[in-house]
Amino acid sequence: MPIDPYILLLLGTVGLAALLPARGTGAELASGASTAAIALLFFLYGARLSTREALDGLRHWRLHGTVLACTFLVFPLLGLAARGFVPVLLTDPLYQGLLFLTLVPSTVQSSIAFTSLARGNVPAAICAGSFSSLVGIVATPLLAAVLLGGGAGGFSAGSVTKIVLQLLVPFVAGQVLRRWIGGFVTRHRKVLALVDRGSILLVVYTAFSQGMVRGVWNQVSPARLGGLLAVEAVLLAVMLLLTWYGAKALRFGRADRIAIQFAGSKKSLAAGLPMASVLFGAQASLAVLPLMLFHQMQLMVCAVIAGRRSHDPDPLDAGTAEAAAVAEDVDVTVRIPVGPSRTGAGTGTRSG
Incomplete structure (x- = not known):
């Protein structure tokens, strides 16, 4: 079973926030730096996404529509159904985080990697992941407003303004400036990937520091964490089965079914963490915990599935x-x- 090294870095950042949380002036500086990091992340997302490739990918609209339906319709419905596990397995804050997990867009890099390993339709996986990320910038906050309501840090007009300024405006700016900076972004992809990951680590540190200072971690026990893992395992299993056999029922070929399964059953940690920081504020530390656990679980399970599909x-x-x-x-x-x-x-x- 592969362990994502980045997950270890995230856990180390959580440990640092538990031992040395940012307080007072340090917390204000960390919060400001986190806000700037989120804007930079979405600016780079916009600069990387090729508009021409996205438009070309629309020709395979049935596949992309299927992935989007799995990501923003089926997943949220299962998240709402998980309400039945409260309070037996989940506390209300953990359930809010689980429901938020079902609202975030799909991954791009890992979906492509697993689709390639399993000898699936890689171009379709690239476009499906890109479309999901693009739609998620608008769909995730709107779904959070409808389904989470007051649980999303008191979703209000101020929250909408914050989302537009921190997520949508930088993304659009990246798309507009892509014509001039696209080559630079492509040439320095590895360096900018480090900037991406470093920004997310800063967001995690800020969120968990706020959680430690406010004492929100007193609400989580080992038994609750075990219940959360069990619920997430069921959620992932259901989505893997639905995407594989549902795509077969829709008469997709093997290569397309592989792309649908990996793009339609996964959730993006890179997109979800910054969004949670904007939507949940001080409650973000508990809100992102289900997403962090689900991310590692999906990598482990999908790596095994992709390895077996590669021998078909x-x-x-x-x-x-x-x-x-x-x-x-x-x-x-x-x-x-x-x-x-x-x-x-x-x-x-x-x-x-």
Whole structure:
């Protein structure tokens, strides 16, 4: 089972916030830096997303529509159904975090990686992940306003303004400036990836520091964490089964089904953490805990599935082999025209 090294960094950041939480002036500085980091993240998201590739990908609209439906319709419905686990397995704050997890967009990088490993439709996975991230900038806050209500840090007109300024405006600015900075972003992708991850670590530190100062972690016990993991395991299993067999029922081919399964059953930690910081404020530390756990769980399970799918026989190769076997077993007599002979015969036979 693979352990994402970045998860270890996130856990280390949580530990640092538990031991040395930001207080007073330090908390104000950390909060300001976190706000700037979130704006930078979404600016880079906008600068990376190729508008032409996104428009070209619309040709496979059935696949992308299926992924979006799984991400922003089926997932939230399952999240609402999980309300039945409160208070037996989940506390109300943990349930709010679980419901928020079901609202965030799909991943991009890991969906592409697993689709490639399983020999699926990689271009479709790229476009599906990109569309999901793009739609999520608007859909996730709107769904949070409808489904979470007051649980999302008191969702209000001020929250909408904050979302627009911190998420949407930087993203649009990145798209507008992509024409001039797109090449720079592509050439320095590795360095900017470190900036992305460092920004998210800062967001996590700020959120968990606020949680420690306010004492919200006193609400979580080992038993509650175990219940949360059990609920998330069921949620992931249901989505993996629905995306695989649902895509089959919709008559998608094997390659498309793989892309749908990996893009439609996963949630983005990179997009979800900054959004939670904006939506939940001081309660963000508990809100992002279900997402962090689900992220690691989906990586472990999907890595196993992708590895097994990579050993599936290629349908094209199987069809070719079957046709060759049939040709060897059947004696075919072909009557072909031949040139006129000296005796005037115009046809002949050749057996094979």
